[in-house]
Amino acid sequence: NAGVMQNPRHLVRRRGQEARLRCSPMKGHSHVYWYRQLPEEGLKFMVYLQKENIIDESGMPKERFSAEFPKEGPSILRIQQVVRGDSAAYFCASSPPWRGNLAKNIQYFGAGTRLSVL
Amino acid sequence: DAKTTQPPSMDCAEGRAANLPCNHSTISGNEYVYWYRQIHSQGPQYIIHGLKNNETNEMASLIITEDRKSSTLILPHATLRDTAVYYCIVRVNDYKLSFGAGTTVTVRA
Numbered sequence: 001n002a003g004v005m006q007n008p009r010h011l012v013r014r015r016g017q018e019a020r021l022r023c024s025p026m027k028g029h030s031h032v033y034w035y036r037q038l039p040e041e042g043l044k045f046m047v048y049l050q051k052e053n054i055i056d057e058s059g060m061p062k063e064r065f066s067a068e069f070p071k072e073g074p075s076i077l078r079i080q081q082v083v084r085g086d087s088a089a090y091f092c093a094s095s096p097p098w099r100g101n102l103a104k105n106i107q108y109f110g111a112g113t114r115l116s117v118l
Numbered sequence: 119d120a121k122t123t124q125p126p127s128m129d130c131a132e133g134r135a136a137n138l139p140c141n142h143s144t145i146s147g148n149e150y151v152y153w154y155r156q157i158h159s160q161g162p163q164y165i166i167h168g169l170k171n172n173e174t175n176e177m178a179s180l181i182i183t184e185d186r187k188s189s190t191l192i193l194p195h196a197t198l199r200d201t202a203v204y205y206c207i208v209r210v211n212d213y214k215l216s217f218g219a220g221t222t223v224t225v226r227a
Contacts, residue, residue, distance in 0.1 A: 004161075033213065042205070042217035043162065056213075091161050095213075104150065107215060109161035 002027065004094050004110035005074075012116045019079040019086070021113045025094030032075040033107060034067060037089040049075060082117045089114050122206045127222040130200075136193040138221055140206030143187045149210045151182060153191045154217075155202040162205065162217070165191065196225045 005024040013019050025032050030051055035043040036059075046059040049069035057067065064082075069075040079086055093107040123141040130136040142151065153165040166173055166180045168189075173180045179192040193200055205220040 006161075031213075033215075035215075035217075042219060043215070045214040045216070048213055059214075093162075093215075101148075104167075105213065106164055106167070107213075108164060111161045 004029075004092055004108055006090075006092050006110035006113050008113060009111060010114050010116070012118065013082045014118050015083055016081050019082050019115055021077040021079075021090050021092075021115070022074045023077070023092030023094075023110060024074040025092075026108055029094035029096050029108075031095045031097070031105075032069050033093045033095070034075075034077050035091045035093065035109075037091065037112075039088070043091060046077075079115075082115070084117045087115055087117045122208060122218060124204075124206050124218065124221045126219065127224070130193075130196045130223060130225050132198060132225055132227050133195055136196040136200065136223060136225070138191040138193075138204050138206075138223065139188065140191070141188045142206070142208050145186050145208050146210065147186075149208045151180065151186075151189050152207040152209055152215075153178070153180065154205045154207065154215075155200075156205070156220070157199075157202040163202075165204075167209075196223075198225050198227065201225045 007022050032049045034046040037043045047067045048056040052071050064080045066078045089112045091109050091112045093109045095105050095107045150167050150169050152167040154162040156162045165177050168180045182189045203220040203222050205217050
């Protein structure tokens, strides 16, 4: 059973370009979460999606960032007009459908995409 | 979620047990204790979680004190590949994981 797959592993963009990060959840998982890790910091929650729905995007910057999880295909985190401050590692996690207490719902992480903005 | 306090770093000898402490003195009755680790340049890896009782799996053991104000993650026979940042997280009925600074564990040969 393949784990959470993220691609690309490394992405280099110039200021003003767009970055698209992809995440394929584990088989059977219908919930996807995106986290960002700035250099020398811990992971911060960005957004939580289910198929075709954004459930919570409270951690997303208000501008330039968007996320989707279409019915078919991977989840996409899109960053428009990137700036140097967007340079970070972006991690995707997935979990199975909830059953009861959310605190028992384990999130499994991918290897991340490291975005470098020149 | 309750806040956690972990030592910033610790060393461990290869082949010995590594005991990683975590304080969560404000934990509430329905909050779970989770442990993840992050090996350099990789994504966080789930290790173990528990509510009240001690837990063991193929990776580690989790010992939670009776008052639940602290816990210890035990890696029974540390290897060089266990060198990582270890995060102790407490979760209530929420999907957001809150990662602090964690403990940087260095396993030495």
